[in-house]
Amino acid sequence: METNPQTEQQFKGRGLPNVNERYLQLELVPALKLNYNAVTKLFEAIWQRPVSNQEYRQLVRYTGLCIAILRAEYILFDFTKLGVPSAEVQKSTTEFLKQALQNITFKRSAQVLATNNSQLHVHNYITQDNTELLPDVQVFGSYTEAKTWLTETIAADCTSNDIQIPLHSSLKALRKIAAATPELAVAVKTPEPAKEIRCSTDFMEVTVNPQQSLICLRWTRKVQSRELRYGVLKACRALIEHEAKLGLVNNQRMGILTLQDQTWLAQKFAELLSRSKLQYLAVVSSPDVMQQLASETVNERIRRSYDSHVSEYFLSETEALDWLTISSSQN
Numbered sequence: 516m517e518t519n520p521q522t523e524q525q526f527k528g529r530g531l532p533n534v535n536e537r538y539l540q541l542e543l544v545p546a547l548k549l550n551y552n553a554v555t556k557l558f559e560a561i562w563q564r565p566v567s568n569q570e571y572r573q574l575v576r577y578t579g580l581c582i583a584i585l586r587a588e589y590i591l592f593d594f595t596k597l598g599v600p601s602a603e604v605q606k607s608t609t610e611f612l613k614q615a616l617q618n619i620t621f622k623r624s625a626q627v628l629a630t631n632n633s634q635l636h637v638h639n640y641i642t643q644d645n646t647e648l649l650p651d652v653q654v655f656g657s658y659t660e661a662k663t664w665l666t667e668t669i670a671a672d673c674t675s676n677d678i679q680i681p682l683h684s685s686l687k688a689l690r691k692i693a694a695a696t697p698e699l700a701v702a703v704k705t706p707e708p709a710k711e712i713r714c715s716t717d718f719m720e721v722t723v724n725p726q727q728s729l730i731c732l733r734w735t736r737k738v739q740s741r742e743l744r745y746g747v748l749k750a751c752r753a754l755i756e757h758e759a760k761l762g763l764v765n766n767q768r769m770g771i772l773t774l775q776d777q778t779w780l781a782q783k784f785a786e787l788l789s790r791s792k793l794q795y796l797a798v799v800s801s802p803d804v805m806q807q808l809a810s811e812t813v814n815e816r817i818r819r820s821y822d823s824h825v826s827e828y829f830l831s832e833t834e835a836l837d838w839l840t841i842s843s844s845q846n
Contacts, residue, residue, distance in 0.1 A: 558587035
């Protein structure tokens with residue numbers, strides 16, 4: 516049976532959309548759109564597509580960082596295009612919210628949710644244990660309604676002076692945006708760089724920043740058990756000796772620890788932390804899922820024995836340092 520070339524061409528033009536092309540187009544859309552108005556102190560976070568668990572965690576942390584640095588007083592979240600986060604993400608978001616609300620103060624927050632009940636159930640689950648810390652939060656079905664309610668008490672113009680915040684901006688860039696508001700310029704003044712004390716080998720590096728009360732342990736390659744013990748003990752001794760309140764561990768190059776090393780690390784680290792003044796610990800992991808699982812397992816064991824510090828996980832050292840800086844500045 517012969518096919519009419521003209522008909523064949525018509526069907527090609529009407530063909531089903533290429534699934535790969537559709538997903539590619541979706542990935543090209545930024546996951547999150549952030550706007551800030553320095554005059555009204557209105558911050559908007561608008562999700563534009565569904566995201567992976569890992570991407571969601573990163574962007575939620577970044578959003579919290581932006582709100583804290585900019586000292587936003589009115590916050591609008593639009594979740595309508597996000598979808599429904601997994602149970603694991605909901606749990607981690609609840610824990611993050613508890614920590615973030617201790618460092619963030621705002622007057623009003625509007626949440627725009629999809630018309631189905633799924634997102635509302637997620638919202639209720641995440642906020643149920645934090646109602647006392649949430650000043651005035653309302654849920655809406657449309658962006659327009661949410662913004663109208665949010666800005667009804669603001670006398671200034673809410674449309675002009677909007678600044679679109681790039682995703683994954685550095686702390687320095689966010690401070691520049693914050694400094695656009697005169698009264699914030701002094702509060703976000705960047706201190707002079709502090710001198711660092713260094714101790715390094717071919718497999719690890721420990722740095723001490725006395726001015727920032729920060730200890731950093733960076734693994735520079737995969738390590739053996741004896742090397743792991745040496746590096747951890749060096750870092751913890753520096754932590755105790757300098758009474759540092761901030762800690763950063765960069766595990767990106769260290770590889771995956773054996774179960775025996777994980778057990779030793781959890782026990783020894785918890786023991787030494789109990790003698791320190793550590794308040795915030797940032798852990799930088801590689802994208803390797805197995806390493807992330809190992810890190811979370813160790814952290815969970817440490818928290819069972821010693822839970823006097825707040826720990827967070829990141830995929831870049833820049834984000835980790837930004838989080839440590841803003842966390843310490845809120846104390």
